[in-house]
Amino acid sequence: MTLSIYNTLTRRQEPFTPVEDGKVKMYYCGVTVYDYCHLGHARACIVWDIVRRYLQFIGYDVRYIQNFTDVDDKILNRARSENSTMEAVSERFIKAYFEDMARLGIKEADEYPRATHTMNGIKRLIHDLEQKGFAYPADGDVYYAVRNFAEYGKLSGRKLEDLQAGASERVNVEDAEYKKKKDPFDFALWKAAKPSEPAWESPWGKGRPGWHIECSAMVRDRLGDTIDIHAGGADLIFPHHENEIAQSEAVTGKPLANYWLHNGMVKVDGEKMSKSLGNFTTIRDLLDRGVDPMALRLFVLMAQYRKPIDFTDEAILAATNGWHTIKEGLLFGYQHGKQLGWENLEINNAKLDKTEVEKFTTAVNDDFNFPGGLAVIFELAKELRKEGNIIVHQGKTETPADELLKQWQTLLTLADVLGLTAKIEEEKPATDGISDAEIEDLIQQRKEARKAKNFAESDRIRDQLKAQGIELIDSKEGTRWHRS
């Protein structure tokens, strides 16, 4: 089975055929840099990271671009509240973005364009839209005339008439922007400079771009008129992506993207985790609490990428347990390879288990069914873990050594496609003489804390043990431990 993916534009799952054979052009709407990234951003970044890795795994040459929105009211507000500048706030959170994503093992994009670095492209696009009759200036602003684009609404399935009926009571007719627009659904391509705000020269006067136009301009500048995959969170379908289509396609007359892909939201108590709502946990908070970055990756992978997921301590705990299983499988070769007489641990693609690789690709080719791919990985890891236990207890294996090498290398390869990697720690933290009985005692205390849903305490105990070189492995049967 070849790759087929759900396309938000057509509302169907379709075979994937890129514009150019063997090549994929992909764009992902990245973050607005006014705060630390939260777990919603982690999900989006992990999902598109894995989509990119998978496309490469099945042989595509992928060009992957991700933007930073570094001009925005929210950034300006933060700068004001900190007595700082928009530039300084953006720089700080772009730096934080790279730190967080490196911890999560996200591969860097080929380029990270920023709105402030794309001003010429943005102005060119607005100019072209004006020439073609899709944009009009109004008192230093420039607006997009949605009524002039016949296909407006095709991505989200919303009709202007319905939108207007629904919004009529909510529109504030006293609003300054509203008064300048010919139609309430027209949106700003360029905003006139307000006093003391950063502004750029333009044919329409000093000002700054609207949010939607930057993505259209960056796609056009970096990737061309039509790309293969345009990705982002489902919250961006309307209006952001709808507006991107309206802007780009009105100018080029060609599809902006052939496949529109959207990741589901990370939710908290049924609501979108969001910076604006303040119900978020940042990536760094979670990792600093001792959650393994690979467990967070697994938390994301365990759900179909389009479905919403709830962020709970239980879900993170389940993912952590899952990660321990996979990690044991991944470390198998480093721990037992020598004893099994393996001379070369380097992966030999020709010697992978074709049946397992095929099971994996068959699953993932079905609309990026990562949970399906993960099932293959779990099976391999459990098998190796079992063999590892037999080696430890009986000094021998049930399966021939070369067969185990094949299984292990297949596991390593497939896990790497999903960004799951484990390394043997070279410098082992010194244990400060904690006895087995003391460890068992702390594990018992942790069990009680978890029973009482006191996860902060249970995390504290686990972290304390970890600092003393003791790894805990939770499973249905209870908690096991080993000195690392």
Ligand SMILES: Nc1ncnc2c1ncn2[C@@H]1O[C@H](COP(=O)(O)OP(=O)(O)OP(=O)(O)O)[C@@H](O)[C@H]1O
């Ligand atoms: N809770 C979430 N779950 C999944 N993806 C998300 C979530 N929140 C944001 N994203 C995605 O992350 C990317 C960057 O988001 P962006 O910086 O625009 O967040 P935001 O919408 O400004 O912030 P917020 O919604 O948190 O106030 C987008 O592709 C967006 O769809």
Ligand SMILES: [Zn+2]
């Ligand atoms: Zn965008």
